Amino acid sequence: MSRKLPAKDVVIVGLGWTGSIMAYELADAGLDVIAIERGPWRNTATDYPPGYAADELRYRIRHDLFLRPEQTTFTFRNKMNQTALPIRSWGAFMPPNGVGGGGVHWNAETWRFLPSDFVARTHLVNRYGADFLPKDMTIQDWGITYDDLEPHYDRFEYLCGTSGQAGNVNGQIIEGGNPFEGPRSRPYPNPPQQQPFGATLFAKAARELGYKPFPQPSGNMSQPYRNPLGVRLGPCTYCGFCEWFGCGNYSKATPQTTILPALLRKQNFSLRDNSEVTRINLDASGKRATGVTFVDTDGNEWEQPADLVILSAYTIFNVQLLLLSGIGEPYDPIADTGTVGRNFTHQTISDVTSFFDPAKFVFNPFIASGAIGMCIDEFNGDNFDHGPHGFVGGGYMGQVQTNGRPIETTPVPPGTPAWGAEWKKAVKENYQSALKPGTGVHGSMYSYRDVYVDLDPTYKDRFGRPLARMTIDFHDNELKQNKFLTDKFAEIFKAMGAKQIKKEYRKGPYDITKYQTTHLCGGAIMGTVPGNSTLNRYLQSWDVPNLFVTGASAFPQNPGYNPTGTVAALAYWTADAIRSKYLKNPGRLIDA
Amino acid sequence: MLDRRTFLAASALWLASSTSLTHASEIREHMPWSPFPSSEPHIERPGPWKFFTADEARAMEAIVDRIIPPDRETPGGKDAGCAVFIDRQLKGPYGASSGLYKLGPYVKGIKQQGSQSPVTPAELYRKGLANLDRICKVNNGGKGFADLSADEQDSVLKTIESGTVEFEDVDAQGFFDALLKDVPEGFFSDPIHGGNRDMVGWKMIGFPGIRYDYRDWIGRHNERYPYPPVSIMGRADWTPHKA
Secondary structure (H helix, E strand, C coil): CCEECCCEEEEEECCCHHHHHHHHHHHHCCCCEEEECCCCCCCHHHHCCCCCCCCHHHHHHCCCCECCCCCCCEEEECCCCCCCEECCCCCCCCCECCCCHHHCCCCCECCCCCHHHHHHHHHHHHHHCHHHCCCCECCCCCCCCHHHHHHHHHHHHHHHCCECCCCEECCEECCCCCCCCCCECCCCCECCCCCCHHHHHHHHHHHHCCCCCEECCECECCCCEECCCCCEECCCCCECCCCCCCCCCCCECCHHHHCHHHHCCCCCEEEEECEEEEEEEECCCCCCEEEEEEEECCCCEEEEEEEEEEECCCHHHHHHHHHHHCCCCECECCCCECCECCCCECCEEEEEEEECCCCCCCCCCCCECCCCCEEECCCCCCCCCCCCCCCCCCEEEEECCCCCCCCCCCCCCCCCCCCCHHHHHHHHHHCCCEECCCCCEEECECCECCCEEEEEEEEECCCCCEEEEEECCCCHHHHHHHHHHHHHHHHHHHHCCCCEEEEECCCCCCCCCCCCCCCCECCCCECCCHHHCCECCCCEECCCCCEEECCHHHCCCECCCCCHHHHHHHHHHHHHHHHHHHCCCCCCCCCC | CCCHHHHHHHHHHHHHHCCCCCCCEEEECCCCCCCCCCCCCCCCCCCCCCCCCHHHHHHHHHHHHHHCCCCCCCCCCCCCCHHHHHHHHHHCCCCCCCCCCCCCCCCCCCHHHCCCCCCCHHHHHHHHHHHHHHHHHHHCCCCCHHHCCHHHHHHHHHHHHCCCCCCCCCCHHHHHHHHHHHHHHHHHCCHHHCCCHHHHHHHHHCCCECCCCCCCCCCCCCCCCCCCCEECCECHHHCCCCC
């Protein structure tokens, strides 16, 4: 029997990036806000101080900061006619856990999407014709434009102190930045981070090949920074322990280092950690959320009533909670009905490792940050003519090597034995003179009719609730895209003077054991009408108007960039809509 | 709605295997703070074997010295402490598959669905080492793996790697894959975990460990970083021996 807590104006499910943004904005509007977070409170000095933050085995290999599959996991299969089996140990992506969410252990690569990404279907059909798209590809427009989001991208970048070089300020192209980016209203708040040797060589070769390289926008500070909430960050020390790790320097933009200190000073905000929301409660009509039910680590079940519910967990957990709560119509890929679970996507990543002459090149690969490196954007989105190539989509590529941690990053040339004296010798010879960008080719994954999320018929979580089931495989469009991009990427390393190059194309079938990124997207997508989406353009549920669902689960397809910048900008956009529109007149913000 | 007993059992299990032994709490009006780290690392000390039997340990020390053989400049897996590292790991959460999803049914899937085996690393090593010893003794007049010559040991390992040998009750190649993962981890992880003794793995490649601040070096291109490594335990010359 659950115990009922005093009602709040707002309950927030999950206190990662978007939960923190929503909590701050709504508490700032005077609402009484509570956040409920499945994992523990975390902070720099107590959980990952510099004295032991750099423990590769503990954090990178044993996944200390992440959700444990024992708490909950998903099942996975490639095709609808296969039996999905549980992910028993994480591989292809790393679901976060705890206060700060993925914002604690991300690399802080802080991108904006291209203006054309938000109108993907309209743009591609206009340029290439509807027949150019694969028949089962289900990409659609977002219902929002780049211009709508620009002020909110700007807010997030100034919250985070993003370090970067603008390429387009109010329509004026700036030398040294990304010339393909949408116009930004002002430059980045901080100059770009310094670049190590490998990235500098890459930029030089790319320039000579006619490309326009630019520094990757980084949420790691190039200098000390005080953000608009008065929270201070220190300069990044290029320690090389960023993604998978907490930052011991307060120099990576995370909820803890940018927003939580200001949020927790507000008297009208409180947080319950180590408490997992098990369902969103509805009234008898099924059209209004009455709050949430959650269970704490002592096994007590609680009901938290609230007027407004913000669902801001990780992508698949958002979808799973909607399905378990009976909100929206579950997607049926055969009948092509329903929306909850459809347009689920991940990413198309590949890598090129290159080996240089050890007598001439010393790269010091351990000197790095999470979002360091020089990139090119010539092959992203629709920045190039896809007509001759027979695929759509693309990605950025760059020498974005985030670490020289020796368990993970001791590359050896192709043909080296996997163990023994020859292996040892090759490790020693190549450590300082090989380049291994983590996600060198960061490609899009577009959506398809047979890639989706639903509830598993067999496997359960520790509460006995069905696990979310993902059905996902690579389609020819993405594999063609990856082949083209990987070859272009390798040409740059050849021009840099590499003596040997190892191309690792992304190949099907989709493999749950091979890490790509944690950028799972879709499943509770935003759109223009109820028939094609779970949420309207304000991330408001079409079915339950006092429920808003933030996060990458709203992406109708996944463009070729890291998602966090857009995820956070959408949260600011939603908070703004709630403050300026919804609170004045609670109800549907868009007539269906 | 929720079966309370089922949940309590499950949550107890989860708490026991979590490094953050925190209970649910309400946080408001301040950033929670308690002095000193709340999740400090566990430091492995030299000493008796914790998981391996004496015979298993002998075989393991021979194996890690073939996976990473000694050379004139750098010790091999044995002197680097790789067997000690694996011993401590198998006694700890890794050995028991702590934190992994362990509910059934266990069904053999396709390769890209990942491991669906209920066998823990501790069981894999126990059975793998027993099989290795048995096979060696049958083929070499009663000599176990540790008593073979280095060349003989290499050829035994190669037959396992290539899949030409089958173990009785455990996957031989799965055992070899675990070795290829765990032995280099012992060579390159921080010495607090029992391997990488005296930071020999890091010295071999020029990795400076947890120095954490390279602001003076980010702009010094194509210059070899000159300073020796530092571990979470510090450096020997920082911590003089006390009488």
